[in-house]
Amino acid sequence: MRSPVTPLLVALLGGALALAGCSTPAEPSAAAPAPSPSVKPSPSVAPALRFVLPKKLVGQSRITDKRSLEQPKSGEAFLKRFVFEPKGNSVAGAYEQANDPAEAIQVSAAAGSVASPEQTLQLITANEQIKVEDIRPADPGVPGGVGKCRVSYEYAKPAVLTMCDWADPGSVGSVWIWSLKDRRAKFADIRAQLQP
Numbered sequence: 001m002r003s004p005v006t007p008l009l010v011a012l013l014g015g016a017l018a019l020a021g022c023s024t025p026a027e028p029s030a031a032a033p034a035p036s037p038s039v040k041p042s043p044s045v046a047p048a049l050r051f052v053l054p055k056k057l058v059g060q061s062r063i064t065d066k067r068s069l070e071q072p073k074s075g076e077a078f079l080k081r082f083v084f085e086p087k088g089n090s091v092a093g094a095y096e097q098a099n100d101p102a103e104a105i106q107v108s109a110a111a112g113s114v115a116s117p118e119q120t121l122q123l124i125t126a127n128e129q130i131k132v133e134d135i136r137p138a139d140p141g142v143p144g145g146v147g148k149c150r151v152s153y154e155y156a157k158p159a160v161l162t163m164c165d166w167a168d169p170g171s172v173g174s175v176w177i178w179s180l181k182d183r184r185a186k187f188a189d190i191r192a193q194l195q196p
Helices: 007-019 066-080 117-124 184-194
Strands: 060-063 090-097 100-111 133-137 146-156 159-168 171-179
Touching: 060 100, 066 090, 066 100, 066 171, 100 184, 117 146, 117 159, 117 171, 146 184, 159 184, 171 184
Parallel strands: none
Antiparallel strands: 060 090, 090 100, 100 171, 133 146, 146 159, 159 171
């Protein structure tokens, strides 16, 4: 049999609720309006970036033999490690001057999200195995981003190897140019042809 609720028990329960920070239900009143759900705008999705390998790159003809593509393909695989959520394509290409074997170009690039172009460029160019000189920022051309070039006078004597890299929010890439002199002035034009 249930024991009756005494006034003392009601008083004790009320005190315990007050100490616990609870309150007894208030008189019914007009219902407060429900908070409207917060609507977050969806982030704009950048279009996929497409690289191209033209038949001629700053006057040099494209070559496709396996040996010439070994180094660019290795560079392509290396660069893919610095992008996430790949959007677009990656490329590896080789070019040479038909009447001057001392003039050659190799390009590698990968498209995708790049968290911090400046830091990514630092990582791409860190711990190089080739002795380089004259390291400085370089204009990456119309597509934008950050760029850096340096030269090696030892790697392919008597040829000079100019190495330039870029990083932007949607891609990373490398351009290696063999010539008899520093060719960093061609960097922006080469990139513009890869990203028309």
